[in-house]
Amino acid sequence: MSQTPLLPNIVAGQAQSGQGAGTPLFDPVLGTELVRVSRDGLDVASAFRFAREQGGAALRALSYRERAGLLAAVVQVLQAKRDDYYAIATANSGTVTRDSAVDIDGGIFTLGQYAKWGEKLGDARALLDGGRIRLGKDEGFQAQHILTPTRGLALFINAFNFPSWGLWEKAAPALLSGVPVVVKPGTPTAWLTQRMVQDVVEAGVLPAGALSVICGSSHGLLDALEPFDVLSFTGSADTAALIRGHDAVAKRSVRVNIEADSLNSALLDPAATADSEAFKLFVNEVAREMTVKSGQKCTAIRRAFVPRALYQAAADAIGAKLAKTTVGNPRNEAVRMGALVSRAQFDSVREGLAQLLTEAQALYDGRSQALVDADPAVAACAQPVLLGTSDPVAARVLHDVEVFGPVATLMPYDSETQAYGLIRRGQGSLVASVYSADPAFTARAALELADSHGRVHAISPEVAQSQTGHGNVMPHSLHGGPGRAGGGEELGGLRALGFYHRRSAVQAHTGALDALAASATPLAF
Incomplete structure (x- = not known):
């Protein structure tokens, strides 16, 4: 069997190949070796x-x-x-x-x-x-x-x-x-x-x-x-x-x-109801952020906060969205979410999920779904999992461990002040998103969260069609965050x-x- 090609480095204005066999790069779905890299x-x-x-x-x-x-x-x-x-x-x-x-x-x-x-x-x-x-x-x-x-x-x-x-x-x-x-x-x-x-x-x-x-x-x-x-x-x-x-x-x-690292948050207005537009926007964005790039985004939503009265309704609605996400080989037109980049990342997500489950329970667990056109023993495909806890104040791991994959945790809050405090326990993040039809609440939330986030993304019914997405980084706006997000x-x-x-x-x-x-x-x- 012939060895896959060694990609050249491009330095001093020209291609220069490294020495030795190099490190192989793989197809994360099929497991086949594609090319190799080396700077030796x-x-x-x-x-x-x-x-x-x-x-x-x-x-x-x-x-x-x-x-x-x-x-x-x-x-x-x-x-x-x-x-x-x-x-x-x-x-x-x-x-x-x-x-x-x-x-x-x-x-x-x-x-x-x-x-x-x-x-x-x-x-x-x-x-x-x-x-x-x-x-x-x-x-x-x-x-x-x-x-x-x-x-x-x-x-x-x-x-x-x-x-x-x-x-x-x-x-x-x-x-x-x-x-x-x-x-x-x-x-x-x-x-x-x-x-x-x-x-x-x-x-x-x-x-x-x-x-x-x-x-x-x-x-x-x-x-x-x-x-x-x-x-x-x-x-x-x-x-x-x-x-x-x-x-x-x-x-x-x-x-x-x-x-x-960044434990980004989504916050639903305490005045929202299960049939409100803000609630629907929140549900759509959490499900989307969990599945775009298989959750492999520094800006993805990791913790989602809702008023306690809407905890179960949010869990059901987000779970229903996730249930429609087919996972597997991206070459199949029926697939909506592909793979993690490697089996090493797959193992990391699995280990991180096990840590989170010490303080949370699965509200929606896609791991029972079959993969489309992919061998689960080979492919680095991770199905989405929505976790939840009824006591986010007592939680520790949930506010500290970031799982870099299609995993998020739903958390109820009992007051606006408590919600801000729980979000800040992420110790500094790239982005927090706020979902509300009330400009006054949005303004309060932005002022409360700005010091601990590089970006506050506010989604209201008026911008439902034009907003660029919680996790999308636009060149016009700042990207970075304080604290554990790196301070950049x-x-x-x-x-x-x-x-x-x-x-x-x-x-x-x-x-x-x-x-x-x-x-x-x-x-x-």
């Missing part, structure tokens, strides 16, 4: 140096408008290859077409948005941060804060669940800022990231060294980082803690952005450019500041 023998320090000195210099020589044009060109390359990317996602991520679109089209859409926003920044090469500040009695001597692109590289160590969007939502503001990108994708689904980078590099639409991909182990990558580099990590809180303690961060002050910030329109720039105060005569302003533009969010 790769000269990481040299690859990083090329990115900084060649890719970075070429990008910084361009204006924001010109770099926005590069993003638009990347969009065209990716659009022409969409069918290939969907095929890879089906094979390597086990996703149905709808879920592949969230990742692939979501990433391309984000690139396109930053291309449009960058065009509006014009021919500037720096950003003005605020107005001028008078420093003394003489009005001719003032201070102006400016933002200039860092002269390092941006290293992305990404998770396995969004191999396309996870790359492009970070790369778009980095490249627009003038900072070269090196991405280390999550190994189980690295094929899609690798293929996209290879297609863009081979198309020649970016300067050599502006975009690189290194597949396989992340060992030693942080060792090669230098003081003006930046690091963005998406993954577990345990790995995040190791990163924060690494010399690159602790001693060389590499700027770091982290997105870690991404996206948020042009706010994202701040991570890739250095802020400095220029204190000078008005004439010099006028000359400076001629090559800069105000950063308007």
Whole structure:
């Protein structure tokens, strides 16, 4: 039997294969080996140096408008290859077409948005941060804060669940800022990231060294980082803690952005009734968030809070929605939810579910449903499970353990104040959603939850058709969260450019500041 192909790394503007047999990537439904990845023998320090000195210099020589044009060109390359990317996602991520679109089209859409926003920044090469500040009695001597692109590289160590969007939502503001990108994708689904980078590099639409991909182990990558580099990590809180303690961060002050664990919540208005529109919207969104991407989203709903009087009605309604979700091989048109990305993740979900069941009971258990066109002994397919507890105040594990799959826990609350307290026990999350027809309640909830969440998503009957979804991360809004969610910030329109720039105060005569302003533009969010 011949060995599957070894995917090349793309560094220093060209393909470079790693040494050895490499790590195999599998089809999570069929269990077949697809390709292999390796970075053994790769000269990481040299690859990083090329990115900084060649890719970075070429990008910084361009204006924001010109770099926005590069993003638009990347969009065209990716659009022409969409069918290939969907095929890879089906094979390597086990996703149905709808879920592949969230990742692939979501990433391309984000690139396109930053291309449009960058065009509006014009021919500037720096950003003005605020107005001028008078420093003394003489009005001719003032201070102006400016933002200039860092002269390092941006290293992305990404998770396995969004191999396309996870790359492009970070790369778009980095490249627009003038900072070269090196991405280390999550190994189980690295094929899609690798293929996209290879297609863009081979198309020649970016300067050599502006975009690189290194597949396989992340060992030693942080060792090669230098003081003006930046690091963005998406993954577990345990790995995040190791990163924060690494010399690159602790001693060389590499700027770091982290997105870690998140027990996101959904909150139903205490005034809702079982026949209200807010209740129906809540039920639909919880069921959808449990099943999109098989629950493998950092933003998925993990805890759902309802007034105690609606606990059973919510359990029945959500369970009825989940019962219609067919699980199995995404190649079968009858399937609505595909697989987890690997058997390792399947085992992790099973173990996490067992932990949650020490404090909860199954209100709807899809594990008895047969898989469609898939062997349960081979496929990494996990059926949805809705848990519940009548005493969320006494619970501990339910507010601490995140199961990264199609699992959520329904919890009743007895007062509005108690609901907010229970939600905060998640210790900081990416998003909380609020379901209500009452603007006053929505406003109160937003103010109560904003400090512990990166985003508050309010769904009312007026926006039922236009709202973008609890778990959908739009490039216009902030993505990130405090506390256990990592304390990071991404996206948020042009706010994202701040991570890739250095802020400095220029204190000078008005004439010099006028000359400076001629090559800069105000950063308007």
